[in-house]
Amino acid sequence: MKLVYLDNAASTKISARVVEKMMESYSENYGNPSSTHKLGQKARATVEKTRNLIAGYLGVEGKEIIFTSGGAEGNNLIIRGALNAYDYKGKHIITSKIEHSTVLKTCQQLEREGYEVTYIDVDENGVVNLEQLKNSIRKDTVIVSIMYANNETGVKQPIKEIGKMLENTSIMFHTDAVQAMCKEIIFPKDLKIDAVTVAAHKFYGPKGAGFVYLDKNFLIEKEIWGGSQERNRRAGTENVQGILGMGTAIEEAYENIHEIETREEKIQEYLEKRIKNEIENIKINGEKSPRLKTITNLYIKGCDIQTLLIALDLRGICVSGGSACMSGAHEDSHVLKEMGLSSEELGSSFRISIGKDTTIEEIDYFVDNLKEIVKIERGK
Numbered sequence: 001m002k003l004v005y006l007d008n009a010a011s012t013k014i015s016a017r018v019v020e021k022m023m024e025s026y027s028e029n030y031g032n033p034s035s036t037h038k039l040g041q042k043a044r045a046t047v048e049k050t051r052n053l054i055a056g057y058l059g060v061e062g063k064e065i066i067f068t069s070g071g072a073e074g075n076n077l078i079i080r081g082a083l084n085a086y087d088y089k090g091k092h093i094i095t096s097k098i099e100h101s102t103v104l105k106t107c108q109q110l111e112r113e114g115y116e117v118t119y120i121d122v123d124e125n126g127v128v129n130l131e132q133l134k135n136s137i138r139k140d141t142v143i144v145s146i147m148y149a150n151n152e153t154g155v156k157q158p159i160k161e162i163g164k165m166l167e168n169t170s171i172m173f174h175t176d177a178v179q180a181m182c183k184e185i186i187f188p189k190d191l192k193i194d195a196v197t198v199a200a201h202k203f204y205g206p207k208g209a210g211f212v213y214l215d216k217n218f219l220i221e222k223e224i225w226g227g228s229q230e231r232n233r234r235a236g237t238e239n240v241q242g243i244l245g246m247g248t249a250i251e252e253a254y255e256n257i258h259e260i261e262t263r264e265e266k267i268q269e270y271l272e273k274r275i276k277n278e279i280e281n282i283k284i285n286g287e288k289s290p291r292l293k294t295i296t297n298l299y300i301k302g303c304d305i306q307t308l309l310i311a312l313d314l315r316g317i318c319v320s321g322g323s324a325c326m327s328g329a330h331e332d333s334h335v336l337k338e339m340g341l342s343s344e345e346l347g348s349s350f351r352i353s354i355g356k357d358t359t360i361e362e363i364d365y366f367v368d369n370l371k372e373i374v375k376i377e378r379g380k
């Protein structure tokens with residue numbers, strides 16, 4: 001059966017170049033980077049070379065990169081790590097209501113542990129309220145965590161403005177850039193971002209590898225204790241091949257970053273145009289906002305999303321309800337809810353996320369099938 005993968009925001013297909021590099025390395029570069037002998041040094045060299053490569057693309061220093069296992073760990077490490085490092089400053093956190101669950105649920109748990117969290121609203125276009133954010137800043141605010149681009153709608157947040165707002169304060173500005181990394185060039189220092197979370201599997205790298213950027217003027221307490229790796233900020237033997245694969249994926253993405261974005265933009269425009277022209281009573285959630293070219297969140301009136309996703313899956317089309325982390329649990333999307341969608345709209349919205357290799361033919365196959373399914377659903 002034909003397989004059309006339109007769930008790239010959940011994870012991407014690892015690139016052939018990345019696999020090749022990793023495989024080669026797995027069989028010969030097996031030393032522990034902390035060992036002092038030849039093979040240890042070889043592994044250390046791979047890790048440090050990749051660290052500097054990544055730092056170069058972000059315009060930061062190697063020592064400002066901390067390797068992790070991905071997005072969830074990165075978000076936990078920065079938020080909890082900052083609160084523990086700056087507990088003398090206070091216990092207040094500012095975040096938004098549309099964060100990924102790895103930020104949101106961490107904050108909810110922190111509230112149970114005695115921290116205070118302010119959750120900033122978004123407007124109907126999915127953009128955080130800057131005025132409210134500004135008014136929420138307090139003397140005891142330790143960290144502001146606002147995502148770079150939302151994983152369900154693709155809506156980009158006013159990161160530059162927030163960076164400016166916090167520039168001359170001692171508050172750490174963290175952004176979850178898991179969706180945006182490698183889709184556009186991000187220079188944290190220009191944007192006055194102090195901490196960034198990244199995960200390799202969202203840009204054709206391996207799963208279970210990621211990093212955080214942390215400005216050298218800020219501290220975090222470690223979350224995983226026992227080893228002095230990553231300048232004593234994250235214990236554990238480095239995932240040498242995961243790190244190498246991630247570096248290779250970044251290198252590959254940056255070689256053609258603008259061409260890929262232009263291509264994805266064309267595919268997205270084609271997809272949305274066909275849907276608008278050929279299916280009645282639909283809406284693109286967050287359409288009016290600046291969005292990533294890879295994510296389209298679609299409301300289809302009169303279609304139960306669970307039924308629709310199953311019908312698409314039977315035809316070999318992989319898409320998601322909202323975020324992959326919630327699939328299975330028939331929970332409404334908190335992101336769309338905060339944008340003011342009605343309960344009927346919430347039950348009839350889903351995410352299509354294209355990738356660098358998505359073709360017009362695949363979009364045609366998807367839209368043709370979607371049209372048929374919608375017709376059947378609405379006819380019931």
Ligand SMILES: *Cc1c(COP(=O)(O)O)cnc(C)c1O
Pocket residue numbers: 009010069070071072073100102147149150151176177178179199200201202208210
């Ligand atoms: C996927 C994702 C995460 C989680 O990353 P993992 O590597 O799967 O832990 C965090 N934030 C956003 C915005 C994501 O899209």
